[in-house]
Amino acid sequence: MTSRDVTRPICIIGLGLIGGSLLRDLAAHGHAVYGFNRSTSGTRKATKEGFEVSNDLVETLRRAEADGALIVLAVPMPAVAGLLDALAEHAPSCGFTDVVSVKAEVYALVKERGMEDRYVGGHPMAGTAESGWSASRAGLFRRAAWVITFDHAVDTEGEVPQEWIELWTDVVRMIIITGAEAIPARVDRHDAAVARISHLPHILAETLAVVGDNGGALAQSLAAGSFRDATRVASTEPELVRAMCETNAPALLTALDEALELLQDARASLASETSDLSELVDAGYRSRVRFDAREGNRSESVSPVKISSRPVLRLHPGGEGWVNQLIQAESLGGRIEVF
């Protein structure tokens, strides 16, 4: 084991697109990993492929408790509360992380149960419109942002237990094994950011899909690439979209209100004698150009050596000023490496 290896086995609860892909990456890396899947058919398929997967939650949690595993909750938001109770009962000393796309609500449930000392929030920014074990694949997280929260270190003003620091470091290492980039962000900052770049796009796509459909057969016949791209995420399962957006209502409201103000201004201009959309259109163009520039090598480069466009900060967890380094990385959207 090198200093870069996760120091404990990993137990994944929920083997859908995210959990299943994580299982594949960790197993391919040679790390001890096993999991639980609710679906019998998914369990059977995964087992056939040679993975250690059980259909029995209690047994899986007990095994995690016995070998001091890091538990990954890879279930949708509605399943989290019940799973935390199961953890409290069957794996009371394991550290755990999650992959839910909204962090405040998960953290509230964790705090209600007094489990902050053994929890580190996570959110891999990867996924497709598909779901389930059969959609999982190795390499899903390569070059993706994987948010890791650190509120507990800030809230305890540096007096965070050493066990938590070790847990946090293991989660970073797990992220890096998958090829993802570990981006530190506090719960509220994360939720505010994803409201803008993930949840608002869903709301706008649903809206556009409806307005286009209202145009009937002629409008649909004329729709081309821009309509298809702009409504793509409207084909996501409605339950998933609702779970994300409704759970993040306060942050999404802020983003939606900004959008509504821009759209109302555009509306007023279009309704006036001399419509002039230059303010919105110029601002949108500049914003998109900045996005392209920032994204840079991340997706556009044709160079065979992909260099991340995210700034990197190397830090020693628990070391002098490390929490301030995390806050600095957060403000830059930077990735971290630990030593």
Place this chain on the structure above:
Amino acid sequence: MTSRDVTRPICIIGLGLIGGSLLRDLAAHGHAVYGFNRSTSGTRKATKEGFEVSNDLVETLRRAEADGALIVLAVPMPAVAGLLDALAEHAPSCGFTDVVSVKAEVYALVKERGMEDRYVGGHPMAGTAESGWSASRAGLFRRAAWVITFDHAVDTEGEVPQEWIELWTDVVRMIIITGAEAIPARVDRHDAAVARISHLPHILAETLAVVGDNGGALAQSLAAGSFRDATRVASTEPELVRAMCETNAPALLTALDEALELLQDARASLASETSDLSELVDAGYRSRVRFDAREGNRSESVSPVKISSRPVLRLHPGGEGWVNQLIQAESLGGRIEVF
């Protein structure tokens, strides 16, 4: 010459992405075609590639007049009025069409000048964020919708001149040569449809780009595929976006107001105690699924034999009931073939 051939030479004014690609397709088909380009460098490049391209507008229009060409106005909206005046002076008997993305304003300029008898509106639904001769390419229009207007036939209640019917038929044949599908639509129906599926997507993309950018470095770092796809058209030149949207203000207002109502409802629900986005999300999902189903073979099929998903209507221009057939095709978003 077969019955499917355009009965006259074609003269294209403006050799940017659309005009240039049309020139390439017609020349590849062996049809007599020449054009005018304002840019000296574009003219030089096109000439080097063996195309008949002039830098002299008056000379080009006089040549069109001399050989009875079909003139295609492939210029942006702001250049149309001046060009119509030049046509009136230097090519007073030529029939013409255009490729501008909004049809009401062009038709108003045509009617102001009493040129309805020799005009048929057109709009190919193809394009990229690039522009200019260097962006043009053969095959750009393959399988694209190319709208052809027929208001003059409706307005004259079937008493439309035979010359106009022949002109209209030639425009259909020209469209079919490019591999595009000719979709008949009246000016106002066209403008209402493109407001929904082309102009509103631009407005929403600009808005989303700004709101995402407002989230600063963290939000931009976390932005992934859904944000990139949803803001893609915000990278279009601002002047082009403004020209489309501002010129189509009344129809765009209708579409934007529908969007605003849906977004306001979503906002109200998010702000309430028990946020429930099911109405919007379910409707958006259903709309997008319908769009996919309609688009069907048009873009998703992996079959080597591409079959259009648009219904086809075969008609004889000027024949009994042909205008009603056009109205029927319009309501279906159908493509037409002429015999």
